[in-house]
Amino acid sequence: MFYDRLTLRRFLLQEYRTHGVEKDLVFLLEDIATACREISFAIRNGAFFGTLGSAASKNVQGETQKELDIFANDQFVSHIRNCSRVAALVSEEVEEVIWLKDSPAAGDYIVYFDPLDGSSNLDVNLSVGSIFSIVQLPEAIEAGDVASVLRPGTEQICAGYSIYGPATTLVITLGHGVHEFVNHLGTGEFRIVSGHMKVAEESAEFSINASRFGDWDAPVRRYIEECLEGEAGPRRKRFGMRWSGSMVVDIHRILTRGGVFLYPEDRDNRATGGKLRLLYEANPMGFLIEQAGGIASTGRARILEVQPTSIHQRTPVVLGSRSEVLRIEDHHTQMDGVAAAD
Ligand SMILES: O=P(O)(O)OC[C@H]1O[C@](O)(COP(=O)(O)O)[C@@H](O)[C@@H]1O
Ligand SMILES: [Mg+2]
Numbered sequence: 337m338f339y340d341r342l343t344l345r346r347f348l349l350q351e352y353r354t355h356g357v358e359k360d361l362v363f364l365l366e367d368i369a370t371a372c373r374e375i376s377f378a379i380r381n382g383a384f385f386g387t388l389g390s391a392a393s394k395n396v397q398g399e400t401q402k403e404l405d406i407f408a409n410d411q412f413v414s415h416i417r418n419c420s421r422v423a424a425l426v427s428e429e430v431e432e433v434i435w436l437k438d439s440p441a442a443g444d445y446i447v448y449f450d451p452l453d454g455s456s457n458l459d460v461n462l463s464v465g466s467i468f469s470i471v472q473l474p475e476a477i478e479a480g481d482v483a484s485v486l487r488p489g490t491e492q493i494c495a496g497y498s499i500y501g502p503a504t505t506l507v508i509t510l511g512h513g514v515h516e517f518v519n520h521l522g523t524g525e526f527r528i529v530s531g532h533m534k535v536a537e538e539s540a541e542f543s544i545n546a547s548r549f550g551d552w553d554a555p556v557r558r559y560i561e562e563c564l565e566g567e568a569g570p571r572r573k574r575f576g577m578r579w580s581g582s583m584v585v586d587i588h589r590i591l592t593r594g595g596v597f598l599y600p601e602d603r604d605n606r607a608t609g610g611k612l613r614l615l616y617e618a619n620p621m622g623f624l625i626e627q628a629g630g631i632a633s634t635g636r637a638r639i640l641e642v643q644p645t646s647i648h649q650r651t652p653v654v655l656g657s658r659s660e661v662l663r664i665e666d667h668h669t670q671m672d673g674v675a676a677a678d
């Protein structure tokens with residue numbers, strides 16, 4: 337019965353008791369859950385229907401912001417501000433770091449977030465979401481010192497995403513597995529629907545924007561061509577393909593039924609180092625995938641070990657089932673070897 341299921345609050349209190357998760361982190365996650373409920377409510381009530389279009393402004397990535405990008409950003413900022421332990425925020429929609437404390441102390445949190453992921457799907461009423469990542473400062477830092485918020489993904493203590501789809505879901509990890517909650521419209525509560533999600537070791541489903549085929553580097557092209565050859569090819573099995581246009585949806589599918597997600601660096605986006613952002617897209621999704629037994633790679637290295645150099649930097653992304661990610665990494669190693677020998 338739905339009502340027998342653990343609420344998010346009870347689950348977090350369990351994490352507090354069993355794993356010593358800090359009370360302030362419990363409250364911060366509840367604040368983030370509230371921001372997600374607000375965004376979900378606004379979307380479902382078509383608050384933005386008729387204004388789904390674009391706002392007049394562009395974000396630091398040069399993307400035209402949607403009204404909802406700005407609304408979602410404001411929801412995250414206003415709710416996270418409640419937590420006095422949050423020293424700074426990094427948002428996809430804000431060029432600079434948002435400093436919340438004059439003298440950030442050791443143990444304070446930094447929150448990185450993509451307030452609305454899959455924005456291009458808004459106009460066509462497809463599922464979108466939000467993504468967040470939380471690190472804890474090992475030492476006191478200077479407010480205004482941007483270098484001190486460039487923390488590698490290995491320092492994450494929590495990550496999650498929400499999906500505003502047929503249901504509003506919230507998927508989180510605090511470093512002890514990956515857990516999925518669904519929002520009950522009547523009570524507004526998030527209740528657990530699956531604990532300890534696992535990424536299938538093997539899979540026969542890939543997720544990539546195939547319209548970029550012509551721009552792909554040889555290792556990615558070889559991997560996809562092998563999949564498309566199906567039973568007659570070296571993989572001796574048929575592969576399915578899905579691409580939703582919302583990273584949250586594609587990663588959720590992989591956490592639910594396995595597969596591999598690729599947004600590689602290619603000829604067209606090489607100058608920016610790829611498309612997806614390291615701090616508030618690749619790192620949180622990488623932490624979740626690793627916590628569920630999958631692999632998170634750039635194609636050549638572990639995403640979580642990439643040392644960030646700027647707050648909106650992009651990275652190649654290969655996430656999902658171990659067997660597939662290892663194969664893609666192997667193709668990169670082989671071709672790097674050939675290139676080096678030439
Ligand atoms: O437009 P493309 O090439 O299909 O890219 C889709 C990708 O871009 C994104 O929409 C980027 O995220 P934002 O919508 O937050 O900018 C991802 O969610 C998605 O995986
Ligand atoms: Mg995004």
Ligand SMILES: [Mg+2]
Pocket residue numbers: 428450451452453454455
């Ligand atoms: Mg976004």
